[in-house]
Amino acid sequence: MPLDVMVEKAFRLVRDGKIEEIGEGRFNVVGDHGTYTVQMSPIGRLTCNCQGFSRRKMCSHVAAVIIYRDLKPSKPIS
């Protein structure tokens, strides 16, 4: 998948409300072929359990979570 298509898809996931924050740095992303879990490590690294991510270390789900976090108001660190 070309990068621009992936980014476009990521924006669509965010716009359509397909990202659900489930806590502890975990996000559910409802993709076209199922729901995937994006996990953020303590150092802010994102991983996804889809096939595309395991092949290329990047996917539209991870990109969508990056966009989602960028758009929402940042939470104070507690």
Ligand SMILES: [Zn+2]
């Ligand atoms: Zn993915």
